[in-house]
Amino acid sequence: MKDIHDYTGGGAGQSTTTIDAVVSPVGPLKVLSKVEMAKLLDASQSGLYTLFRSCALAVLNSGNYLDDGKELLERYKDFSIKVLQEERGIKLDVRGAPASAFVDGKMIRGISEHLFAVLRDVLYASAEIQHNPKFDLSTPEGTTDAVFHMLRNADILFSGVEPRMVVCWGGHSISREEYDYTKDVGYQLGLRGLDICTGCGPGAMKGPMKGATIGHAKQRIAGGRYLGITEPGIIAAEAPNPIVNQLAILPDIEKRLEAFVRTGHGIVVFPGGAGTAEEIFYLLGILLHPDNRDIPFPLILTGPADSADYFERINEFLGATLGEEAQQRYQIIVDDPAQVARAMQEGMQHVRDFRRHTGDAYYFNWQLKINPEFQRPFQPTHANMSALELHKNQAPHDLAANLRRAFSGIVAGNVKDEGIRAIEQHGHFEIHGDPSIMKPVDELLASFVAQNRMKLPGKTYHPCYKIV
Incomplete structure (x- = not known):
């Protein structure tokens, strides 16, 4: 069954073509329990169904980048998705879905795989992780165990494979030159047999994967891995790009970040905005903990020649806030993709x-100590943003945790549906702190705005914060 129709949405005069279809599952998830069916069949539920619907819509909209969760939901306000239980398994009945997800009325296979990955991960987190006494999410060990089980359920973890997963972070809104550079780096990594993991969206998340596919092809490497890790709040702004062949949806940004550092063996950071700064603070905050001082974790900041000033500013900012020790945990390589790959x-x-020496697994970094401050979900409310402790009278890794929360809130107010609505209702987030910290923060954010790193090209950026 498939029906195609047009309606006008997402702005005056903008035509959006949609399709109704019934889709068969791709992947291992072909049956559901009665309890799981009950949760997903009831569209009136405000919890699981709403979450599944928003993530599914984002996947179906892959390639039509909006970077605005609120706009996506409003543009396809008639979209619905229902699980059909049949004798031989399940199917998905989608109505009002973006037509770009289909070719001649048939859903593109990669998008279908991503759609059922959403179903798998949303159900697993709801049924097996949340409110399960087996996982004490109030403790570091319990949270890490939950992340491990979610990744294992998503078939992300492979034993017997030597370290080769490179996590690439960077902005979804970058220049063409910067995007081409990310492809060049990915190509050099691929030539050396390294796999790629990103936040799975456009820009610096797509480029390294695209380059690596060519590197792998030239080396006749079959089964190259292009792993995308995301979470429900950000998926609409960073919908999985078509190259992702493994997808995992974690319940929140903190578990997503932990999944990156537990599965990745090294990280490359390209130019980006507030989200990239959040990721940098997350990783450096962990690496600065005394218990992690001797754990090797290669971290490289890189971009084309025109990005040299960007990284100089980032380096100065990290020195001014976290100190020289933080600067020693990474290296900056400008305009040399081959050197980035060799160093990695x-x-x-x-x-x-x-x-090998310590007996730790290759597929999951168990030894890395992650404090609760980096695991506990941060709700970017106006009150929580205003109450952040942004001063130097604390350990550098604790300051990094609070700076990470500040940038996480800015990301939420910039692209997430819930955050955008909160800003519309209550006005700007107010961020307080010591002048020695807030001045560099303000200058860094201003540079992101001036360089158009906060929104996709052609989109008007409206700040969601005030530095007080």
Whole structure:
């Protein structure tokens, strides 16, 4: 069954073509329990169905980048998705879905795989993780165990494979030159047999994967991994790009970030905005903890020649806020993709030797200590943003945790449906702190705005914060 129709939405005069269809599952998830069916069949539920619907719509809209969760939901306000239980398994009945997800009325296979990955992960988190006494999410060990089980259920973890997963972070709104550079780096990584993991969206999340596919093809490497890790609040702004062949949806941004550092063996950071700054603070905050001082974790900041000033500003900002020790945990390589790949390959060797010597798994970094401050979900309400402790009278890793929360709130107010609505209702977030910290924060954010790193090209950026 498939029906195609047009309606006008998402702005005056903008035509959006949609399709109604029944889709068969792709992947291992072909049956559901009665309890799972009951949760998903009831469209009136404000919890699981709403979550599944918004994530599914984002996946179906892949390639039509909006970077605005609220706009996406409003543009396809008639979209619905229902699970059909049949004798031989399940099917999905989608109505009002973006037509770009189909070719000649048939859903593109990659998008279908991502759609059923959403169903798998949303159901697993709801049925097996949340409110399950087996996982004490109030403790670091319980949270890490939950992240491990979610990744294992998503078939992300492979034993017997030596370290080769490179996590690439960077902005969804970058220049063409920067995007081409991310492809060049991905190509060099692919030539050396390294796999790619990103936030799975456009820009610096797509480029490395695209480059790596060519590198892998030239080396005749079959089964290259292009892992995308996301979470419900951000997926509309960073819908999975078509190259992602493994997708995992974690319940919140904190578990998503932990999944990156537990599964990745090294990280490359390209130019980006507030979200990239959040990721940098997350990782440096963990690496600065005394218990992690001797754990090898290669971290490289890189971009084309025109990005040299960007990284100089980032380096100065990290020095001014977290100090020289933080600056020693990364290296900056400008305009040299091959050197980035060589340095990462060398770092991978150190990771391999360390894991082998200590008996740690190659597929999951169990030894990395992550404090509760980096695991506890942060709700970016106006009150919580105003109450952040942004002063230097604390350990650098604690300051990093609070700075991470500040940038996380700015991301929420910028692209997430819930955050955008909160700003519309209550006005700007107010961020308080010591002048020695807030001045660099203000200058860094201003530079992101001036460089158009907060929104996709052609979109008007309206700040969601005030530095007080």
